[in-house]
Amino acid sequence: MEIVVVGRNTEISDRFRGHVEEKLEKVEQLAPLAQRLDVELNHEKNPRMADRAERIELTLRGKGPVVRAEAAASDRYGALDLAYAKLMERLRRARDRRKDHHRYPVPAPEDFPVGLDDGANEPEEVHEDKVEAPTEHGVAVESQLGDSPVIVRQKLHEATPMTIDQALYEMELVGHPFYLFIDEETKQPCVVYHRHGWTYGVLRLDTTVVD
Template structure:
């Protein structure tokens, strides 16, 4: 596995970089050699945030954790990624045939919880009118939702605005 370590609002020391690579490197047994892990460390006020993204053929594995200590954030993000792999083991096996995952190393305890089958319990339809991103954020806040799908008045494409953990907003746009 290859590693790319970057920092935002923080100078990543060699010791911190080595620790992150060592901890995230434990996930190496689940991936083929060509897999690449992107580790991003950032600091916002008293929060030390670690985000790990591992793109692989057939999917993307991502986790973000924060703590008051960067080393604790690294530990938490690795635990989170292992939980995701464990929960989605059977789905990943079905989806990826010759991808970059190595399934012979998926020897978790049999009592580990599997993610339940997805069940759609409600379908909702609504008319989409073209609006600006600002109008969509306002509409989302008025409804009290965490996300809002709308037709972007500038591009006439379906977009989604959402509220991020840090209190800011995000925009999802299609890419063709």
Template sequence: MKFIITGRKIDVTDGLRDRINKKLGKLDKFFDEDTEVHVTLEVEKDRQMVEVTVPYKGIIFRAEEVNHDMYASIDKVVDHLERQIRKNKTRLEKRFKDDAFIIETVNGGMPNDYKPVEEEKEFNVVKTKRFAIKPMDTEEAILQMNLLGHQFFVFFNADTDEVNVVYKRKDGDYGLIEPEF
């Protein structure tokens, strides 16, 4: 795997690079060797944040962890990604190929760091909502989302004539999702 490491408000030291290569290198059993892994390290007051994004064959794996210690954040983000893969192993194998996500064993047993995670067998949709979409701009959509008390809002963007999604980010800011076809 190829690591692209970016620091925001932090100098990426050799120690941090080594820790990222060592810990995230454990995930190379799941991905091809030329897979790019985007790692962003950010410091905000006493919050040490690590965000990892792995685009792989049309699927984007993403995890974010915040801790008071950058090294602990790196450890946790790796665990988070590994849990995501194990939890969705069957679906991912169907999408890519059989045995794409085999867990390597040590001496015929499980790896030393193996933690069992129950795989989701099916997604259970318990409610379907239908609603009329009226054209609006992004600012109006954010206002509507806040008035409803939701974390996201689907709307028809009057500026682009496309369906978009606005959402509230963990940092309190807002995001906009614009589809590409």
């Protein structure tokens, strides 16, 4: 598994880079098919956010869904510990889910949201005066609505049709409260979301597809 460490608004020392690589070696034990682990460190310069000045995002890529965890603390070592704990917990839950999948059926949804990841580490393009739709996968485009202070951020993702069960699974892996997807059976755009406890919701769009 390749570990790639990058910094935004900050420098990465060899000492910290070595600490990251040593600590994250254990990830491969729970994710043997992982091919790459991206580690992004972002430093917040605002003194009012000193207790959360160092933010770390871990993104695990390989065969299967992307797994992501992020955390912030006053120092980068503390932020790494928090993000690492979240990542390992999500990997354990994914492993346990695979083991228990046949024993525990997924509850039927009543009225639900599942979605595409809106990661913040992709390059962004900013346009003014008009809202332009993105044309490149994974690249965020920000547009200002006329003279108003409203900024619209858009991102284009590839969408592979999936079941509600799979959408819930991928939502948990990236740690988001919602997940957007295309229903495998109905071909409808849907979003799954957390409600409360172990209940979820699904929202569907009834649209006519013109060939």
